[in-house]
Amino acid sequence: MSENCAARLTVNGSPEDFLGDPRRSLLDFLRLDLKLTGTKKGCDHGQCGACTVLVNGQRINSCLSLAVMHDGDEITTIEGLGPASALSELQRAFVTHDGFQCGYCTPGQICSAKAMLDELAAGWPSAVTKDLTSGPIPSDEELSERMSGNLCRCGAYPNIIDAIRAVMQAEEPA
Template sequence: MSTASVNGTDHPLPGDPRRTLLDWLREDLGLTGTKKGCDHGQCGACTVIVDGRRINSCLSLAQLHEGDTIETIESIGSADALSTLQKAFVTHDGFQCGYCTPGQICSAKALMQELADGWASAVTDDVATVPDISREELRERMSGNLCRCGAYSNIIAALEEVIADQPKTPAGAA
């Protein structure tokens, strides 16, 4: 039987090869933190982390994730023990209605790893060096996650706080 690890627990993948990762997570596994927004990969509300990379779960078939490690918002802190990112979102009012917030936080968590790994983005000046963590860089990296309420400046402020609190390690250093 094909399985995938979701938030640290192995689950059998659905038998229907047409089932999206989003629908499997929400409807079959009851992980409703991942939201169905546009269902076309344009809004980012369904963002989850698969093997360390953020993806739009509405565009991916569940059966394609055999053996993968999938993280949803449910694995990033809890109401009793918020993650650093979640605390920063609260402090900076990085949400209003909250519908996009799970996808925003999953995307932000993956963004932090991308920065730590020295990945470039479309606005990185010199792709051969560690990217400068400017507001422009953060906005570009979060551009796949839309917020209908317009909390973008607050989201960027939350990311800046978390980044400022992280130890500075050169990309590629162990």
């Protein structure tokens, strides 16, 4: 049996203490200990993106990360982006553009899209970026590539891209 380890994390703005098995994933800590069940366990192998959360603003697969590794980190889950009573602009866009069908992947898709929009704003290139100065809104191909770590078994990809594009267009200066 492993000895318990301790870490202090900030989750959706609230300080949270982890005291437990050092082998416990961040995903299981969020879901089982903190009861933040918006983040989903899909493949549990880092291949589907259903468990995507933001750690210090960067998207990660929480199933592949140990909770104890995040001492001092700020974690944002889908619940932290906006509660049901006050959805974020991105969450509202997913609803408006039907960016989901069964909805299982949606929390990870939205968290990933939030980080991707921040990456674009910071000028980070992707594998298919042709020109960083070509314009504020990249092509559908580039948006799809940037979201490629998040799978949707239902095939809602065009609507997910439409939702992301709508948020980007709303943010464009007039």
